[in-house]
Amino acid sequence: MSEPRRIPIIVFGVGNVGRAFVSQLTQTRRTLAQRYGVDLQPVALGDSSGMMFDPAGLSAEALASVIEAKNSRRKIGTLPGALAGIAPREFVDHAAAQGVPHAIVVDITAIDGMDVPLRRALEVGYSVVMANKRPLAGPWEQARIFFESTRSGYEATVGAGLPVISTLRYLVDTGDEVHRIEGALSGTLGFLCSRLEDGEPFSTAVLAAKAKGYTEPDPRDDLSGMDVARKALILARLAGWPLEPDQIRVDPLYPAEMASLSVDEFMTQLPRLDSDFAAYMGALVGVPRYLAEINPSGGVVALRMVGERTAAQLRGTLNQVSFFTSRYAEHSLSVLGPGAGVEVTASAVLQDCLLRAQHNV
Template identity: 70%
Template sequence: MSEPRRIPLIIVGVGNVGRAFLAQLTQTHDALAHRYGVALYPVALADSRGALCDADGLSPATLHAAADLKAAGRSLTEATGAQLGLTALDLVEWASRAGLERAVVVDTTAADGMEPALHRALALGYSVALANKRPLAGPWEGAQGFFESSRVRFEATVGAGLPVINTLRYLVDTGDEIIRIEGALSGTLGYLCSRLEDGEPFSLAVGMAKSKGYTEPDPRDDLSGMDVARKALILSRLAGWPMGLEQIRVEPLYPTEMVSLSVAEFMAQLPRLDSDFAAYMGALAGVPRYLAEIGPRGGVVALRMVGERLAAQLRGTQNQVSFSTRRYDEHPLTLMGPGAGMEITAAAVLQDCVQLARACD
């Protein structure tokens, strides 16, 4: 058998998803080399403060030690040989200077400001695999290139491991016309809604989701609905509706006067909202679900009471997406299943990398 084609990876973000991705890379390395003749090998690994780089490939021991360090909540700056303060753009330029070709930039952060690095990577002929939604949800002028390039993939950004993006691509590429997209796109808010459905007060349900690590450290990052709005925007843009975030109406799960509180104050004041949620749910039939509803001219993400809709069947962190199209008109094409978790999210990123590597000349 000929030598596998080596594809360098620049991995930005070593959190839950980044670490699971590293583990899956090791686990699948030999099988992918055998099956497709490609060998994915990390040349750079970065967190928010430091980076490890080796143009010949970071050794398994180095990667293992780095993952252990991050799992212990420490910084890559503590790793042997780490360089401080390198940005994603610095890493892309470094890879170019080192003569690396066909590299894939893997963004498993949730950071703003990655666009320059990603655009530069594409200009160099590199590819991009994103778990990070933000570069796709910025102003259309900047994001358009990511949606139009065959060297950008982002399956993990919506529905975690569910093949939501691939399914929508398939519909669009085969000439179907998307009419409406609807779904429950947040594992965190799905969990919260399940507990509300079971009769738990809102404040206790949020407290439980936070203590289980389902919410961001500041639960308002989830309760604001902005994460769902970004997912809705990604779907709408991929569907052929190049709208901006301002065309998606977002209904947060807390009032604006709670925006400026500290996290501790916010958690302490949550019981104030319990009676409002109880009254809302008591007044309407069905079960609560935080839904995205998107059409060609805009969308809304909001709490709804649903009865007959498929979303009523969801439990816990499950996601659901339904595509109503010209071909799927009477019965929408629907995906449903686990919508959060580092293993399934990392697998979606890995699959993107495999597809990008196979497409390299």
């Protein structure tokens, strides 16, 4: 049997999802090489402080030392042999100059500005895989290459491990016409809405979500609706509608004057919102859910009141995305399931790497 093709993997971001990705890759690498003839070999792992890099492939010891450092909250840039302080854009050029061929660059950070190194990666002939939504959700001119290139994957950005992106891609690729997309795209806001439905005050529901680790460190990142708006924009663009970010109207769950508070001040002032939410819910019929509605001319992400049957399908952190198309006209095509979680998100990233390795490299 011939040797498997070596596919170098460069990982930006070794946080919760990044560590799970490295662990899943380590566990499955040999089986995938035997089954598909491609050896996904980590050559670089990086965080905000630098990169651990070996163009010939990181040894098991080097991988373990990075994971151990990140588990104990130490920075990669402090480890012996690491490239301290190198920025992602600079690193892509460095890897190409070192002769690393046909790599897959994986973005598992949560930062702005990664579109620049990822575009550079495509320019030097690499493939890119994203769990980070931001490179896909900026101005269309900066993001379009990731939607147009066949060397780009981003399954984990919507619905975490659920096959949302691949389902929409299959509809579009086979010539179906998508008319609109609806969904509950945030596990965090789903959890919050279920608590509100059970009669809990808004502030204690937010505190419970934070305590369970469902929210970002600053819960306003979820409560602003921006995370859902980014997902809505990604779905719109993949559906073939090149919308700009301001064409997705976002309904935040807190007033504008609370945007400038510190996280602690915001959390302290949350109970101020309880009576408003109670009055809002008392005045309307139905059950609250934070939903996205997207069509070719724009989208809205907002708190809606839905019927009990719909609400029952969307309890807790479940996500649901429904595609209304020419072929799925009478009944939409829906994907439903847990839309968050470190392991399921990491597995979507790994599956994207495998697809890129098989088809693009």
